[in-house]
Amino acid sequence: MLYDVIIIGAGVTGSAVARELSRYKLNVCVLEKYEDVCCGTSKANSAIVHAGFDAAEGSLMAKMNVRGNVMMGDLARDLDIPFKRNGALVVCIHEEAKDGLQELYDRGIANGVKELRILNREECLEMEPNLSDNVVAALYAPTSGIICPFELNIAMAENAAMNGVDFFFNTEVEELHRDGEIWKLRTNNGEYKTRYVVNAAGLYADYFHNMVSAKKIHITPRRGDYCLLDKEVGGHVSCTIFPQPTKLGKGVLVSPTIHGNLIVGPTAVDIENKEGVNTTAAGIADLIAKANDHVRNLPIRKVITSFAGLRAHEDHHEFILGEVEDAPHFIDCAGIESPGLTSSPAIGEYIGGLMKDLMGLEEKEDWIATRKGVLHPGDLSLEERNELIKKNPAYGNIICRCEYVTEGEILDAIHRPLGARSLDGIKRRTRAGMGRCQAGFCTPRSMEILNRELGIPYEKLTKLGGRSTLLTGKSKEVEKE
Numbered sequence: 340m341l342y343d344v345i346i347i348g349a350g351v352t353g354s355a356v357a358r359e360l361s362r363y364k365l366n367v368c369v370l371e372k373y374e375d376v377c378c379g380t381s382k383a384n385s386a387i388v389h390a391g392f393d394a395a396e397g398s399l400m401a402k403m404n405v406r407g408n409v410m411m412g413d414l415a416r417d418l419d420i421p422f423k424r425n426g427a428l429v430v431c432i433h434e435e436a437k438d439g440l441q442e443l444y445d446r447g448i449a450n451g452v453k454e455l456r457i458l459n460r461e462e463c464l465e466m467e468p469n470l471s472d473n474v475v476a477a478l479y480a481p482t483s484g485i486i487c488p489f490e491l492n493i494a495m496a497e498n499a500a501m502n503g504v505d506f507f508f509n510t511e512v513e514e515l516h517r518d519g520e521i522w523k524l525r526t527n528n529g530e531y532k533t534r535y536v537v538n539a540a541g542l543y544a545d546y547f548h549n550m551v552s553a554k555k556i557h558i559t560p561r562r563g564d565y566c567l568l569d570k571e572v573g574g575h576v577s578c579t580i581f582p583q584p585t586k587l588g589k590g591v592l593v594s595p596t597i598h599g600n601l602i603v604g605p606t607a608v609d610i611e612n613k614e615g616v617n618t619t620a621a622g623i624a625d626l627i628a629k630a631n632d633h634v635r636n637l638p639i640r641k642v643i644t645s646f647a648g649l650r651a652h653e654d655h656h657e658f659i660l661g662e663v664e665d666a667p668h669f670i671d672c673a674g675i676e677s678p679g680l681t682s683s684p685a686i687g688e689y690i691g692g693l694m695k696d697l698m699g700l701e702e703k704e705d706w707i708a709t710r711k712g713v714l715h716p717g718d719l720s721l722e723e724r725n726e727l728i729k730k731n732p733a734y735g736n737i738i739c740r741c742e743y744v745t746e747g748e749i750l751d752a753i754h755r756p757l758g759a760r761s762l763d764g765i766k767r768r769t770r771a772g773m774g775r776c777q778a779g780f781c782t783p784r785s786m787e788i789l790n791r792e793l794g795i796p797y798e799k800l801t802k803l804g805g806r807s808t809l810l811t812g813k814s815k816e817v818e819k820e
Contacts, residue, residue: 342366344694345524345533347512347547349373350381351488351680352672353539354495355687361502362691363700368533369496369504370526372511374804375764376757377492380541381680382767383565383616383648385605386488386596389678390427390480392447392455393584399658401450403682403689408482410684418494419712420487421597427483427579428463430633432473439583440478447480454481467576471633483579485597488680489767490712493757495687498710500756502703509804512540515550522668535668535698537690542613542651544673548659551666556659556673560613561650563605564622569775572638573599582633589677591629593637598770603630603637605648618647643775650676658682660689662697670694713751713768717743738788739781741774749785753792760793762786763803782809 349371394401415422463477514525524531545558579594653674663669728735734747752759752768759765772778801807
């Protein structure tokens with residue numbers, strides 16, 4: 340089959356582009372090397388919707404950030420995902436550094452960020468009593484917010500699939516070249532052909548760009564360690580607390596999450612391994628020390644897990660968006676690091692508009708803009724929940740005790756568009772396994788449901804696809820005579 344557009348990568352950028360292109364009368368597919376959406380850079384980040392005061396004035400990064408922030412409220416409503424504008428404080432703890440807040444304020448105003456204010460010490464402590472005693476002042480950005488990166492990514496991908504976009508998982512692009520007017524992509528699952536390619540490959544976007552262009556780009560994996568704290572201490576701060584930024588990024592933040600936890604991180608360490616998501620003792624110690632500079636009495640003993648994410652840092656610290664000059668019909672979405680999550684809807688809109696002009700696209704009359712998320716009984720009233728359980732008893736069977744996830748939710752996650760095929764796939768859609776015990780209780784029960792519903796043998800069930808199988812054999816198997 341000849342596709343009109345093939346998108347490489349099913350992270351937030353690729354899924355946002357896929358959703359936007361699904362508006363048009365096109366044959367579109369997404370090729371993803373992992374077993375699910377949201378398995379690369381998009382799965383491990385701060386989950387912050389940035390206001391837009393940090394990026395350089397006039398940059399694509401600034402424009403996409405501010406536009407993405409504006410779009411996020413309506414998008415969250417349409418796609419039925421949680422989102423909250425909790426605000427952000429950039430905290431200054433040195434009197435001599437106060438001018439830096441004014442520079443951030445001026446940059447934010449130039450970028451089009453609304454409602455920015457600089458607060459004095461008393462205003463800061465009134466808003467956030469657990470700020471450091473050393474606080475001098477802070478930049479307050481009320482339009483900053485928090486979101487679930489998994490749900491945003493999955494929702495955009497599901498909505499694209501509902502509108503006719505094909506997704507092929509476990510399909511890794513190994514080589515691509517242009518043959519006349521057609522791009523040919525060789526993968527581990529055969530050849531795909533298309534008129535246009537959108538390169539949304541995250542950390543590997545430079546690999547594909549450099550395969551087709553004489554003007555090379557370079558992306559460095561920038562590792563960030565995080566700690567996630569128990570919901571018991573999720574209210575330690577109400578805003579997202581940033582230090583003043585440095586050349587390596589926005590620094591170690593402390594923030595509530597959209598689901599009620601507290602997140603601390605990230606560090607910023609440039610590495611070579613594009614799969615290097617291991618945490619380090621030094622990294623965790625570093626982030627705890629830095630977080631304590633700006634937030635006092637940080638309840639770090641309440642950590643339930645730590646993890647690391649990788650940012651796709653392009654050498655010029657700028658988004659690369661558009662058709663490659665010496666590679667016709669090859670569209671880059673490269674260097675998408677923070678604020679990439681915030682920017683993703685705007686990047687989708689931008690690339691969609693670009694391709695509409697390039698290809699002369701016609702919009703569908705029956706495009707579906709909305710999508711319904713996984714039903715969580717905990718969001719219902721007691722009466723509504725009881726009625727739901729009467730109709731479907733699976734919603735009365737608790738599988739994950741920590742997050743109160745029911746069998747009904749897991750069944751929904753498996754059988755909805757682009758449904759879960761692994762334990763992490765279930766976790767990203769329902770939060771089963773994200774609580775205090777970190778899947779210690781619910782793993783066997785989730786495996787039973789995957790086995791029953793999909794017919795996948797137990798020994799082939801995985802945590803996150805690939806070779807991440809969980810069982811090697813039966814410990815009590817008795818040889819028959």
